[in-house]
Every structure is written in structure tokens, then in C-alpha cells.
Amino acid sequence: MRTLDLSITSPPSSSRYCCRCGILSDLGNLLEEAELKGPFFIVSNPTVGPVYGRRVKESLEDRGIAFSYSEVPDGEIHKNLLEARRLYERMMDAGLNRQSTVIALGGGVIGDLAGFAAATYMRGIPHIFIPTTLLAQVDASIGGKVAVDHGRAKNIVGSFHHPRLIISDPEVLSTLERRQWASGFAEIIKSAAIASASLFEVLEKHSLTHFEEDYTSLEEIIYEVACIKSSIVGADPFEKNVRAHLNFGHTLGHALESVTAYRRYLHGEAVAIGMRGAAMIAVELGFLQPSVAERIDELLSRYSLSLSLGTIDEEKILEALMLDKKRGLHNVKFVLLKNLEDPMVTDLVPSDLIRSVIRRLKSQ
Ligand SMILES: NC(=O)c1ccc[n+]([C@@H]2O[C@H](COP(=O)([O-])OP(=O)(O)OC[C@H]3O[C@@H](n4cnc5c(N)ncnc54)[C@H](O)[C@@H]3O)[C@@H](O)[C@H]2O)c1
Numbered sequence: 001m002r003t004l005d006l007s008i009t010s011p012p013s014s015s016r017y018c019c020r021c022g023i024l025s026d027l028g029n030l031l032e033e034a035e036l037k038g039p040f041f042i043v044s045n046p047t048v049g050p051v052y053g054r055r056v057k058e059s060l061e062d063r064g065i066a067f068s069y070s071e072v073p074d075g076e077i078h079k080n081l082l083e084a085r086r087l088y089e090r091m092m093d094a095g096l097n098r099q100s101t102v103i104a105l106g107g108g109v110i111g112d113l114a115g116f117a118a119a120t121y122m123r124g125i126p127h128i129f130i131p132t133t134l135l136a137q138v139d140a141s142i143g144g145k146v147a148v149d150h151g152r153a154k155n156i157v158g159s160f161h162h163p164r165l166i167i168s169d170p171e172v173l174s175t176l177e178r179r180q181w182a183s184g185f186a187e188i189i190k191s192a193a194i195a196s197a198s199l200f201e202v203l204e205k206h207s208l209t210h211f212e213e214d215y216t217s218l219e220e221i222i223y224e225v226a227c228i229k230s231s232i233v234g235a236d237p238f239e240k241n242v243r244a245h246l247n248f249g250h251t252l253g254h255a256l257e258s259v260t261a262y263r264r265y266l267h268g269e270a271v272a273i274g275m276r277g278a279a280m281i282a283v284e285l286g287f288l289q290p291s292v293a294e295r296i297d298e299l300l301s302r303y304s305l306s307l308s309l310g311t312i313d314e315e316k317i318l319e320a321l322m323l324d325k326k327r328g329l330h331n332v333k334f335v336l337l338k339n340l341e342d343p344m345v346t347d348l349v350p351s352d353l354i355r356s357v358i359r360r361l362k363s364q
């Protein structure tokens, strides 16, 4: 088993990332080792629960561990305060107290929502996360961010609350749709681009199909990306400096998600376009060699992430990029690469350049 102790300084607490094919069946053991107390409260959804809930429940039953089980409807639209409130009610019904533990079983939506409920119930009770999407295994499960959406903004109500355990079992990804795999790979490519040229090279040698078929290599890269994210988060838990590098591709990516009302692109798909845009900007500003931008482009295509902007209205994208509409396109923060492993943050990208890059992305 590959384990990683995440460094959490504020407030000091422990969080351990465990990754191994088949680890799900060991859940009962892992909970006991981590000295987590019941009653446990499992939160999943109708897509994941019926497939993997039984293994989780059996592992607890084998150890005589008491639990209750609850499902939230599937989808980002349900990551909201109403569902959090419903969870609080069921947590009270189940008699959860300060020592109880919430178990989030699902993708990033379940991780964020169940984590948020745990962070706020009785001013915070422990939770663990069993991420079941690639994106959640390499990204959403690490860093302690938990949140729900508000009709007017995504992730606007939230907190920092680290899971005490993160249990990543690559085998559960066998039922994941291909688009979701590719979306997860966008975050893997992002981490490689900002922090590991050697991982970037490994990815260049393989393809999505290789990792879909070879769970040993998949386990290795999931663990490697988890290490990258945890070291960046450990160095800057509250996103005051280097943690911002994790937003490579996200400035434009978030704008695209917002303009398309989170319906057209999966998160990683939007981030992939954002990384291509950021690479074009860095080349135009003379920071990045065109050959490196080409490698990023090729790698994204290799992992089925060569998506177009199609018919999206350019002005709407620009509007979504502006944090403060009165200030126009100034001060929009971009993470740009000077090279692989060498990111920088700048808010000095000329607005004409942003426009021309969006036009180029539209014409491709
Ligand atoms: N907290 C963080 O640091 C952080 C970071 C990145 C993203 N996020 C959040 O994560 C969410 C996106 O997460 P996601 O991409 O995992 O999406 P998701 O949780 O919506 O899962 C995607 C789809 O796959 C299904 N699914 C999950 N596991 C499956 C499996 N093993 N087999 C088959 N289907 C499965 C889900 O039910 C869902 O329909 C967003 O809400 C985003 O804001 C949070």
C-alpha cells in the first residue's frame, strides 16, 4: 500500500492518503488503525452507492462496526445547502456525535458536500473520503477544501476540513465513463506540467488506454500526483502563494465552465482548453518556448482532451474572466509556464492578447 501523511499545520491535525488496488475491502481495518470512532455515516449517491456501497458496508460489518447509509441525488446541481441540510437531519437521526465519522463515497461532488456537512455539523466532526473518480483521487480529495454551491456562484460556501483518511482504490475507476477518465487526466497533466517534467515524459510515452488497462501504472501515477498536490498544499495551505500554481489552466477553464452553465464541459475538459490558452499566452509573451507549448498540446490530444471552443460567444468568455467588471480585463490572474516545472502567476496579461488567444482557440 502506498501511503502519504499529509502535513496539516493549521489547525494541526493528521490526514493520511492511502492508495492501492483493492484497498476498499480493507476499510474496516483502516478505520480501526486510524482510531476513528462510530457511529459511522456513509454518504454516497445512486450511481456509486449501489456498485461500491456493498463492499464498504461489508468491510465495516466484518469488524462489527456500526454505521448508517445515506444517498444524495447525483450531480453538481445537488451540491447545495438544501442537500447539506438534509444530511444534517439524517446525521441527527443517526445519533451522530462529536466523535462520529462521516464517510464520503463518491466523486468530488460527494467529497465536497459530505465534507462540508462534516465540517459544519457540531462545529466539525471527522470525515474520511473514498474518492471514486480519477479527478477526485488525484485532486479533489487532497487539500482540505470542502464546499457547496450557491445559485449565484460555485463553491462559494465552504471551509477547510481535511479528511482524516483518503482511501484511493484505482480499481473502482473501472466503471467510470471515458470522458470522466479524460477529465481526471487533465488534472494529472496539469500537475506534471507545473511540477514534474519526468511525470510529463511518462505520460508522453503512454495513453489513456494504457492506464485504463494497466492498473499498476495507474496506481503509480495516482500516487505521484497525490504527492505533488500534497507537497504544494503543505507549503501553502491557505493559497497565499505557491498553491495558486495548481490553478494552471483554471482561469480560462473556470470562465468556460461558467459561461456554459457547467453543462457543456467536464471540469478537466475546460481546464484542458485553459491550459492550451495559457500556453499560447506564455509563448506570445516570450516566456515559453513554442516547442514546450506544442508538447502540452500533443499530450492533451493524446489523452482525448483536444476540445474546441466552438460557438461560445467571445464577449461572454471575456465577461466571465473579469472579476471586477468595472476594471475590465486588467488584473485577471493567469498561471503561466516559463518551462515545464516552472510556473509563475501574473496579472499583467494584456487584454488584446487574451482576446486574440480566445479567437485562436475558437478557430481550431
Ligand atoms: N475540494 C477540492 O479541492 C476540489 C478540487 C477539484 C474539484 N472539486 C469539486 O469536485 C467536483 C467534481 O468532481 P468529479 O469530477 O469527481 O465529479 P462527480 O463527483 O460529479 O462525478 C462524476 C460522475 O461520475 C460518477 N461516478 C463517480 N464515481 C464513479 C465510478 N467509480 N464509476 C462510475 N461512475 C462514477 C458520479 O456519480 C458522477 O455522475 C466539483 O464539484 C468540483 O467543484 C473539488
Ligand SMILES: [Zn+2]
Pocket: 139, 187, 250, 267, 271
Ligand atoms: Zn481543477
